[in-house]
Each structure stands twice: as C-alpha cells, then as structure tokens.
Amino acid sequence: MTNRTEEVEYRFERFTPDQLPQLHSLHRAVFGSGSSEEKLRQKFASPVPGHAVIGYLAYAPDGTAAAYYGIFPMIVEHQGQTLIVGQSGETMTHPDHRGRGLFTKLGRRTYDAAGQEGVAFVFGFPNSNSYPGFVKYLGWTHNRTMRSYWLPVPTIPFNRLLRGRPSIADRLDRFQKRLILALGLARPTDEIESSVLASGQSGIKRDRAFVDHKPTILTFEQSRATAYFRLDEHLSIGDVVAEPGAKPFGLLIRLGAIAFLTGRLRIRFHASPGTAADRFLRGRMPVKEGLPYGHVSFDDEVDPELFDFTFIDYDTF
Incomplete structure (x- = not known):
C-alpha cells in the first residue's frame, strides 16, 4: 500500500486498446470482479468510426495502473449539424492511490486532447461521490437534473x-x-x-x-x-x-x-x-x-444546455 505522505512520481499515458489488461486490473481493484476484460473491450470500442476513446492512464512507479479518466466520443445532431462530443465514463482510481490529485491531472490531459481533436463539449451524469470533483476541479457546469x-x-x-x-x-x-x-x-x-x-x-x-x-x-x-x-x-x-x-x-x-x-x-x-x-x-x-447533467464546453458556439438525453444515451446503458 502506498503511503499518502510520500511523493510518488506517476507516469501518464494516453489510453490505447493495448492497455486493456492494465485497465481491467484497475477496474477489478476498484469495482470488484463484475466485468470481464472482454466486456471492457466491447465498451471501449468507440461507437464513432474514426474517433477513438480519449483517455489517460496513470501508472505508479511499480507499473501498476493507478487511475484512469476518459471520454467516449458520440455524435450529436444540433440545428441541422452533426458534432462530436464526449461522454465522461469509467472514471476510476485505485484505492491505494486516492487523494493524490490523479483525477484532476488525468481529466485535464483528457480535455486538452479532446479540445485539440474537435470535441465540442464533454458531458456526463456524475454520482454524488464524483460530482464535487467535476465541478470544483474540472470546471463542470450543472443547471439541470435528470x-x-x-x-x-x-x-x-x-x-x-x-x-x-x-x-x-x-x-x-x-x-x-x-x-x-x-x-x-x-x-x-x-x-x-x-x-x-x-x-x-x-x-x-x-x-x-x-x-x-x-x-x-x-x-x-x-x-x-x-x-x-x-x-x-x-x-x-x-x-x-x-x-x-x-x-x-x-x-x-x-x-x-x-x-x-x-x-x-x-x-x-x-x-x-x-x-x-x-x-x-x-x-x-x-x-x-x-443524476445531475453536467458539462464543460470547448466551443463557444455550442451550448451544452440545449441538448437532451434519455437513459439509452448513458454510457452505463
């Protein structure tokens, strides 16, 4: 177990499908044994052709996957146009590495990449545990509740x-x-x-x-x-x-x-x-x-408040 008073040098890497075994190990450590590696592989196969899942993994010095944050690309229709947006999902931090700011560091890297790759905004439906972090550290806005x-x-x-x-x-x-x-x-x-x-x-x-x-x-x-x-x-x-x-x-x-x-x-x-x-x-x-509907925008011309959703649109459905 990592001593939280020690300084730890984490390595941050852009997520690729080759890292699914490490992501699965992290998933089991955080959520238990409910999801197989194959189920994660299916979920992380992007539903938008040509746009891969955007996310980052943090690795501890011993090579253990310590945390992950990412977004699932999605296509939206808005005023006669189609846009690429991202739904935040599968955020996780290993119990031994919590309280070290990894959520914020990974989220900011992900958002930098998303903005550069043409994602108009990121949205999600955070639970009570993750909601404060999204609003306080990642700049999310919440005006409506599902x-x-x-x-x-x-x-x-x-x-x-x-x-x-x-x-x-x-x-x-x-x-x-x-x-x-x-x-x-x-x-x-x-x-x-x-x-x-x-x-x-x-x-x-x-x-x-x-x-x-x-x-x-x-x-x-x-x-x-x-x-x-x-x-x-x-x-x-x-x-x-x-x-x-x-x-x-x-x-x-x-x-x-x-x-x-x-x-x-x-x-x-x-x-x-x-x-x-x-x-x-x-x-x-x-x-x-x-759950609250929250979002952060990278395009001043697109207002995330104008979008609506039903349960089938959730990454957890």
Whole structure:
C-alpha cells in the first residue's frame, strides 16, 4: 500500500486498446470482479468510426495502473449539424492511490486532447461521490437534473437470488430472453429511434454504429408507442417514442408483463426534464430527481444546455 505522505512520481499515458489488461486490473481493484476484460473491450470500442476513446492512464512507479479518466466520443445532431462530443465514463482510481490529485491531472490531459481533436463539449451524469470533483476541479457546469422513473413489479427475483452463481444466472438470462422473444413480447432491433430528435430537440444521433454498440437492446410497439429496453438487474427502458395521441397504459402493462416473467423487481427510466418521453410517462410512473447533467464546453458556439438525453444515451446503458 502506498503511503499518502510520500511523493510518488506517476507516469501518464494516453489510453490505447493495448492497455486493456492494465485497465481491467484497475477496474477489478476498484469495482470488484463484475466485468470481464472482454466486456471492457466491447465498451471501449468507440461507437464513432474514426474517433477513438480519449483517455489517460496513470501508472505508479511499480507499473501498476493507478487511475484512469476518459471520454467516449458520440455524435450529436444540433440545428441541422452533426458534432462530436464526449461522454465522461469509467472514471476510476485505485484505492491505494486516492487523494493524490490523479483525477484532476488525468481529466485535464483528457480535455486538452479532446479540445485539440474537435470535441465540442464533454458531458456526463456524475454520482454524488464524483460530482464535487467535476465541478470544483474540472470546471463542470450543472443547471439541470435528470428525471428518474421507478415502477415496482411484484415478482420473484430469480436473477438476484442467483448472484453468487454467475454461470447459472447467465444461463437463466439467456433463457428468459429467448422466452420473451418466443412469446412475441419483444424482438431484437437493428435501429433505435430517438424521442429527443423526433421532437426537434438536440441530442445523440443513434446511427448504425450506435446500435451496434448496444447489442442487448430489445424493442416492441404497443398502443402507437415504441419502447426500447434491456434486461439487466432491472428492466431498463432506454427510450420511448410515442405518436401523437398515444397513451402509455398499454405499453406499461406489456413492460410489466416482461418484468414479471423475467423476475425484475423494478422498471426504470431516466430522461431530461421536459422531453417528449418525460411528458409521455409523467403521472404514469413514480418519478424523482435523478443524476445531475453536467458539462464543460470547448466551443463557444455550442451550448451544452440545449441538448437532451434519455437513459439509452448513458454510457452505463
């Protein structure tokens, strides 16, 4: 363990895919053994062709990966233009190297590179632990907070009961997905519409690369509305695109049936306040304040406050 009173000379390196083994070791030290190296490889394969993940790793003198900060490039549509922005994600510092300013040093290096490579702004949805650092040390602005929807479902949480037996839980997950497909309750999707862009607002462009980056998403149409969702610990709605005059009741009944059959105790969804999906579900699902939407801009002509998001746009979805 490193003595925090000692001066330590860290080495900072731009992240490349060759460093995934070191990143995975750091990830395990920070978050436990929940994510495999292959899952990280899939996540760090940039969803924007020609634009790699921008990030930096800090190495301790013994070669141990001590911390990482980076952004995932994304394409947004704004006033008839497409721009490259970056979503902050997978920030981590090894427990033995906390309190040494690595978060700030890595973040500033990442932002310098992002600005030079044409990224208009960086945004994210920080939790309560990381929020103070983003605002105080990396210059983030926070004016809006996402809306968080949670709908309880009375069922038996099969997957949660099998947490200690991941191989059996994985097989159960695959069976449950086959079941809802066989019953015609949902289907895989090769395109993902955006309720944000459909209503004329600025947001993430969900092109083919975006869809390929999120291969576990399922969809269905019900009562003139389309739901995009995935099965994780909960049933997570990514977005809802509704036609004019559509009502949410039938859609929520179908989502509830899927959650019941697959043992998901909650249906959850997040959206920017005032968006079409937020208005569609308001009053039909319990809602509370979610994570803050924060950002830092590198282009004076682009205002990050003009952009909206739904849960499917999060790097964690």
